[in-house]
Amino acid sequence: xxxxxxxxxxxxxxxxxxxxxxxxxxxxxxxxxxxxxxxxxxxxxxxxxxxxxxxxxxxxxxxxxxxxxxxxxxxxxxxxxxxxxxxxxxxxxxxxxxxxxxxxxxxxxxxxxxxxxxxxxxxxxxxxxxxxxxxxxxxxxxxxxxxxxxxxxxxxxxxxxxxxxxxxxxxxxxxxxxxxxxxxxxxxxxxxxxxxxxxxxxxxxxxxxxxxxxxxxxxxxxxxxxxxxxxxxxxxxxxxxxxxxxxxxxxxxxxxxxxxxxxxxxxxxxxxxxxxxxxxxxxxxxxxxxxx
Amino acid sequence: xxxxxxxxxxxxxxxxxxxxxxxxxxxxxxxxxxxxxxxxxxxxxxxxxxxxxxxxxxxxxxxxxxxxxxxxxxxxxxxxxxxxxxxxxxxxxxxxxxxxxxxxxxxxxxxxxxxxxxxxxxxxxxxxxxxxxxxxxxxxxxxxxxxxxxxxxxxxxxxxxxxxxxxxxxxxxxxxxxxxxxxxxxxxxxxxxxxxxxxxxxxxxxxxxxxxxxxxxxxxxxxxxxxxxxxxxxxxxxx
Ligand SMILES: Nc1ncnc2c1ncn2[C@@H]1O[C@H](COP(=O)(O)OP(=O)(O)OP(=O)(O)O)[C@@H](O)[C@H]1O
Ligand SMILES: [Mg+2]
Numbered sequence: 318x319x320x321x322x323x324x325x326x327x328x329x330x331x332x333x334x335x336x337x338x339x340x341x342x343x344x345x346x347x348x349x350x351x352x353x354x355x356x357x358x359x360x361x362x363x364x365x366x367x368x369x370x371x372x373x374x375x376x377x378x379x380x381x382x383x384x385x386x387x388x389x390x391x392x393x394x395x396x397x398x399x400x401x402x403x404x405x406x407x408x409x410x411x412x413x414x415x416x417x418x419x420x421x422x423x424x425x426x427x428x429x430x431x432x433x434x435x436x437x438x439x440x441x442x443x444x445x446x447x448x449x450x451x452x453x454x455x456x457x458x459x460x461x462x463x464x465x466x467x468x469x470x471x472x473x474x475x476x477x478x479x480x481x482x483x484x485x486x487x488x489x490x491x492x493x494x495x496x497x498x499x500x501x502x503x504x505x506x507x508x509x510x511x512x513x514x515x516x517x518x519x520x521x522x523x524x525x526x527x528x529x530x531x532x533x534x535x536x537x538x539x540x541x542x543x544x545x546x547x548x549x550x551x552x553x554x555x556x557x558x559x560x561x562x563x564x565x566x567x568x569x570x571x572x573x574x575x576x577x578x579x580x581x582x583x584x585x586x587x588x589x590x591x592x593x594x595x596x597x598x599x600x601x602x603x604x605x606x607x608x609x
Numbered sequence: 610x611x612x613x614x615x616x617x618x619x620x621x622x623x624x625x626x627x628x629x630x631x632x633x634x635x636x637x638x639x640x641x642x643x644x645x646x647x648x649x650x651x652x653x654x655x656x657x658x659x660x661x662x663x664x665x666x667x668x669x670x671x672x673x674x675x676x677x678x679x680x681x682x683x684x685x686x687x688x689x690x691x692x693x694x695x696x697x698x699x700x701x702x703x704x705x706x707x708x709x710x711x712x713x714x715x716x717x718x719x720x721x722x723x724x725x726x727x728x729x730x731x732x733x734x735x736x737x738x739x740x741x742x743x744x745x746x747x748x749x750x751x752x753x754x755x756x757x758x759x760x761x762x763x764x765x766x767x768x769x770x771x772x773x774x775x776x777x778x779x780x781x782x783x784x785x786x787x788x789x790x791x792x793x794x795x796x797x798x799x800x801x802x803x804x805x806x807x808x809x810x811x812x813x814x815x816x817x818x819x820x821x822x823x824x825x826x827x828x829x830x831x832x833x834x835x836x837x838x839x840x841x842x843x844x845x846x847x848x
Contacts, residue, residue: 484709487704497663497684498695500685500716501685501717
């Protein structure tokens with residue numbers, strides 16, 4: 318019983334972070350309709366930025382989150398307003414798929430040159446400390462990572478549901494022409510939404526950097542993770558990402574524990590295929606779908 | 610025309626992927642008027658008003674607002690000038706509440722300063738919306754959705770309200786209510802450009818009108834003159 322509970326706990330912790338790492342992708346897809354294949358690059362950039370801050374200034378990755386998020390927000394905004402907007406306006410949404418795929422390839426190679434292809438991780442002062450919950454154990458780093466993920470996911474849900482900016486984002490997602498006629502600067506909101514997605518991806522990268530090893534080519538895995546999480550949970554909302562992330566975390570950990578680590582990906586794809594067959598819109602559906 | 614025009618469109622043209630929809634449309638709207646824009650399905654009415662409101666960028670021609678060239682400005686900036694379009698199909702935010710729909714419009718710079726007072730005024734004009742303020746807009750009836758779209762257009766206190774077929778798909782009683790409302794709003798000082806297919810009702814409240822045909826202005830004149838025009842009677846009224 319205890320080992321099973323421990324595995325479930327590990328799965329939920331990992332799942333919270335998976336959700337955090339996917340929510341930016343989900344938001345961008347939900348609001349702009351753009352499948353951002355550069356998503357994983359933003360995650361990995363966040364990890365490297367946190368590593369840099371940690372090694373050069375000695376800043377804890379979690380305390381450094383505002384800086385990482387601000388930098389990737391700006392990068393996301395500029396990226397959308399230039400390359401992505403040009404691709405979508407001159408060609409189509411499908412063109413953005415090609416553009417983001419190409420940029421992801423280039424960014425990965427550039428990162429391999431700048432940061433080397435070596436495996437990195439961020440070792441904080443509390444890296445080897447742990448917490449005990451009765452008979453269960455959780456690493457302090459993972460607990461901190463999970464807490465950060467949940468707090469920021471909750472913050473994003475509040476932003477979307479309770480603020481004027483969030484209303485503008487939802488209005489733009491549901492009915493862009495209606496939003497423009499209501500006085501919303503739709504292009505700006507698209508840029509800001511992309512920036513927000515990038516900031517969240519980067520923040521998750523900083524957290525992931527403390528928990529798991531990473532290299533420039535990890536970006537592909539994190540884009541894939543976002544895909545699976547969104548397929549499981551549904552597009553466009555922090556709630557959907559959380560549900561999908563937790564499911565994925567638990568499935569991955571249970572499989573690794575009871576079937577074998579080699580079957581983790583197989584299990585993930587099995588669930589993905591089942592989901593696409595049974596409920597292709599994800600458990601919570603598309604947050605803005607009624608209008609599409 | 611009794612008053613000098615506040616809006617002038619000169620030689621507007623638009624094509625969708627090379628297929629012309631508006632070939633040559635010029636029109637003007639004077640302060641305080643109700644002007645009708647009429648024409649059969651596909652004549653180019655919506656394309657024309659979408660160009661006026663900044664939803665579409667004209668391929669040629671100019672839009673002048675109180676003498677200022679606003680051609681090609683995006684919709685949110687046209688709204689700041691005081692021109693609001695209530696679009697065909699309403700285009701409300703279906704998964705947001707009635708209140709949130711109005712709040713989105715209330716965030717525009719032009720509306721933000723006195724939004725709460727404006728909201729009270731608007732909810733007084735539309736008591737049905739006040740009752741349903743917490744309901745998702747997508748669950749409203751067609752007539753209520755049209756009211757919401759008009760209410761949303763009024764939030765920023767427009768000087769010119771453009772309505773694109775507000776009576777489309779409504780029951781006859783509601784159609785009458787919409788026309789009464791338009792007349793009321795006009796009496797409160799809002800200039801109106803009304804796109805309609807419902808010729809009789811429209812020309813009864815409109816001082817002047819333009820009839821579009823295949824993307825061109827085929828006829829224009831006072832409401833009474835258009836109603837008496839043999840061509841109009843034959844083509845649109847079947848007389
Ligand atoms: N998005 C679009 N893509 C391609 N063609 C379009 C589009 N919108 C309108 N058209 C075409 O442009 C022409 C003018 O259309 P428009 O919608 O302006 O007419 P309308 O007078 O508003 O008609 P209705 O009374 O049916 O609303 C039509 O031939 C129409 O088929
Ligand atoms: Mg039309």
